[in-house]
Amino acid sequence: MTAPVRGASTPRTDAIPLGARSAVVLALASVVGVLAFCWPLLVDPGASLDDATVAPLVLGVVLLGVLAAVLVAFGEGGLDVRAVAMLGLLAAVGAVLRPISAGSAGIETVFVLLVLGGRVFGAGFGFVLGATTLLASALLTGGVGPWLPFQMLAASWVGLGAGLLPPVRRGWRESALLGGYGALAALLFGVAMNMSFWPFTLGVGSELSYVAGAPVAENLARFVAFSAATSLGWDVGRAVTTVLGIVVVGPVVLPLLRRAATRARFTSA
DSSP states (O other): OOOTTTTOOBOOOOSOOOOOHHHHHHHHHHHHHHHHHHHTTOOTTTOOOGTHHHHHHHHHHHHHHHHHHHHHHHHHHHHHHHHHHHHHHHHHHHHHHHHHHSTTTTTTTTHHHHHHHHHOOHHHHHHHHHHHHHHHHHHHTTOOOTHHHHHHHHHHHHHHHHHTTTOTTTTTTHHHHHHHHHHHHHHHHHHHHHHHGGGGOTTOOOSOOTTTTTOOOHHHHHHHHHHHHHHHHHHHHHHHHHHHHHHHHHHHHHHHHHHHHHTTTOOOO
């Protein structure tokens, strides 16, 4: 029997495999999700989505439908009971971590869990983990509202991207890869959430306000100024926390998750 090469990357069978149909559904859902986040750059004055009350509700329902379609596509192949058990365990851990850490200078340790879970168990698992973790956290803390579907989809993308990262040798190379990705994902999460509620935050007349029907370049400039003035410090804090968590906790948690994946036969021994 050949001993495993120390430091080598591990062959992986994803806990929730991405088949051809589920991959197509996921791609289409992501396109719809991007449009839902970026609607302020696309809507014309007087359109129904220009209303501050209607738009969040309509887009929230759309994103819930998008997430439901993806989950149904994943479930068509039959979800392994071991994958469901691991998903429930990690989502519960994330649901507990998020309210403990969120709200202080942008610190959100839940992103560490999403990156490590997606890395070990695959892109499909990471996508579902992001959605279920944010949903469980919202139910636990009473944070249910029109913003929740946006948070769920954005977190799903974080887990999805972690599962799509290229294989590298374990050790500092993998830590650097995951840390860099975690920082970028944490920053983009903040940008996406800003875009989703920016049009309703300020009144008309401010230099940072959204102007329906204005040229894309003008609204982008206003959005960048708005993000820098209101949330940049929180986004940077989230990114720094994610990197530190991955670098410090990753070397301990990754072997544990990989051992669990091996015992569940998601990966080869």
